[in-house]
Amino acid sequence: EKAGFDHFMLKEIYEQPKAYRDTMRGRIGEDGKSVLLKELQMSDEYVKSIRKVQIVACGTAYHAGLVGKTVIESLVRIPVENDVASEYRYRSPIITPDTLVIVVSQSGETADTLAALREAQRNGARVLAITNVVGSSVAREADDVLVTWAGPEIAVASTKAYTSQLIAFYLLGLHMTRVLGTQETSQEEEMITALQQLPEQVEEILQQAAVLKQVAESIAHHRSLFFIGRGVDYAVAQEGSLKLKEISYIHSEAYAAGELKHGTLALIEDDVPVIALVTQEALYEKTLSNIKEVKARGAHVLSIVNSGFELEAAKSVDEVFAIPKTLPLLTPALAVVPLQLLSYYASLALGHDVDKPRNLAKSVTVE
């Protein structure tokens, strides 16, 4: 059932190109120029009435929501708040009838996420669920459901469900954009074309897994490390850090690169590994200057960059891993893949139970 792979996690990482294609299938028009989410019950009138979006989820699904915020805000220009479901419930969130609440859940059974959905509906908001399980509690109770067609995810550490959630956010953003006319048609088309190239681009990354195995083996003996990035790179850094913690048990922290000097820089000393995501062209210089700050304190820096920027980046860092070029908003769907492989190989090098990390369950149905 592992189809020749040593672990479900590795199999699921390799299933991502298929998961991307399956999640896009039937949702992009024949002409390849428009997104059609026929399953959504919400009317165009309703979409026009949305004044605020709240994205609520736990763990990895929450991290997908962080990317979702940038996608919706930059494409649709509606303000978006992100909440961890267990916090949302108890902070008296301001939920109005013109708030669209998006819950994200692979299993569709996470207790806090389900409770958040109910809380939102009680307050008159419409709830859209992004979930991987048709017929799950979340899918049954939400007003609208956008299914991620990642297929069953067995490994506790979520990989293909997360990336499929990103695809769902891109599709949703494009759908709302079309209804609201917030982007030029040519920009929508450019994004749809780029979306369709992602599966092949993930395949290109997977072909370089051996390089990441080597890097993972070199970081596995460290007690602590840092992930840094700006914008969506920061969102991906948070997911990379969670993945590493949960299966390798190595302590790590994700930091917004510009925030380091407000405290965390004190922890950077000789040989501390720093994984820096540098995929946002408009922020290259800013992030490179943060990299110089950690390098000056002895950090060993691995950077994830866009293809074409390797040589320039190599001047400032110790190791460079390039991902294929795509649009800035879409880079998370590529940049997270090397981080998934790093965690997998680090866990393997340390002899841990990759698919069933200690203390964790696949589905958290208790609060």
Ligand code: F6R
């Ligand atoms: C981490 C992981 C968890 C889940 C979280 C939410 O790899 O899998 O953080 O993402 O427990 O689960 P779902 O998405 O099923 O609601």
